[in-house]
Amino acid sequence: MSTPVTLENIRSAPKVLLHDHLDGGLRPGTVVDLAREVGYTGLPTTDAAELGAWFAAAADSGSLVRYLETFAHTVGVMQTREALVRVAAEAAEDLAADGVVYAEVRYAPELFVERGMGLDEIVEAVQEGFREGERRAAEAGRRIRIGTLLCGMRQNDRAWEIANLAVRYRDAGVVGFDIAGPEAGFPPTRNLDAFEYLRRENAHFTIHAGEAFGLPSIWEAIQHCGAERLGHGVRIMDDIEVDQDGRVRLGRLAHYVRDRRIPLEMCPTSNLQTGAASSVAEHPIGLLARLRFRVTVNTDNRLMSHCTLSSEFAALVDAFGYGWGDIQWFTVNAMKSSFLGFDERLQLINDVIKPGYAALMG
Template structure:
């Protein structure tokens, strides 16, 4: 290979590697994000003051943000769960829910997210007398307000709500009926969350059977901590459309020393049926699913063409966003813009909105957005290479 062709190859490879700014501007799709896990620290402080919530560990926003991150990284389940007691604690009024939802949409749009499904458990916001319906309506109002503010700042985003029932509680059918009632008013689906061990999804079969009769969509937190039985139950007993996390599907995949890979029956089923995996790399590291980004199963799952998607889970607790998640993956796996587009299209295909609307987002927003970024960087790298050649001459 000549030095000139080597230079051209290097330029092309460099052009395909996204910079942090390019990652931020790339159109991204988010399917797994918890509303109570993404508050701004300053908002937590403001709402605590406005609502009389007196249990915050810090009242300075910067110090509070650090406290959230350190508590989530502590390895203590007790401290990790405490973080949510504070965010949920300040989200007990209508005004608070509107504000948090609006800021969520704004923050995601600023980070380049063009479509998001954000989940929350209405039953956790009733301490000050709000009825379930008013909780849902307040959050929906906030999302619409956030979308409007984002447009005013030149950003495009659409946010759908997922109503979550708690695995340890007994209100899943009630929440499923609520999700169905508001399905054309901003709610796009249903979810169950909470500790997997001891609280299998089969405890909520009546809710899932109801949703299937109503032709509604649902995802299930499964395969995050409990492993393959949780995934099997979510799919075969409950009929989940997607797997919330699903990272433990890696336990059914064998990688041999010679590099060959053998999929077990469950892993083959998940891949063959194109069941979406809502993978959350930073969160998965905090919960022990992987020791580092380079060892996260997403690398192998992407190579094997599972329907893998990239998500944030809890942006405040994990000190992350969609851009930061992709930055970690670019560093760990050398991903290019083509890989980012692959993940984003996967996520959009898996969204809980009608097919024609998903297709329009892919063809009118996502693909053109990535094509523009690729062309821009190829031009910049070509110009940079030409300029360097001229200087050397």
């Protein structure tokens, strides 16, 4: 007999997360603790519950200024080695507690140099934290593996330097590279030297594209830069027409993305906050999944969006009537699209993910 598809039961299902920002997923209590330890005085409140509510309200405000302010606070308290180790360890623990069995967590090393840490020291601290978090999760009976993505900020012109860092640490758990930051005015081709270097080094990368900017961003990311995945990619809908009678026509770029099985790292709650849709039910993920694009479900920023991967799936279940088969499809999509080696992906799909959903489907 099939297990009911409830939020609590979704938490017990094995899940895979490809798009999660380290500085967007801190525990509110940790932000308060770290602010006290490092002497950061900019928080709007030092009450953890109130601070958590403030982050969610600021992210939901519709004001880009307030949304960006939330990251000023998290980045502001993550400027020491000890802080990075703690935040990374807690991220692994929190994801494991939510039933995530594999996650790729990303961050921009260049954001954490304000107190004199070097880039190598930053990467090594985060990797130490992830390994510690994996260990604690295993002790609690939950196994998780974290792969790291290093981000270059597209407005700062340090992408090649960070790409080189990702290659140097790829045998230490860094599985790939990304560029983040504002799309408008900072097209991915500004960082073409970084992507050419990564391809020469047989290294993996995804690109934030098609979140706040339209089809040109997606086209450049794929055709000029060679992106293996699209961070968000929600604006691919601009190349899809839906007639009044329900017939769907794909433009050339949308056809290419679907035909090539280029993964879309979709983050429903975050996309609502940035105006991609007015409700989950109207989010493009429903149509894109029905058209069998390589859609994956992600959190983006768990603190700001006040979400978990389980709550994102629960919202999709409510909006589109999805069952366990659909959640498994999204999960296998994500595992296939990860930057782990083929054998490791296959092992997680066959030994962890499929048996987990078979038990839930009865």
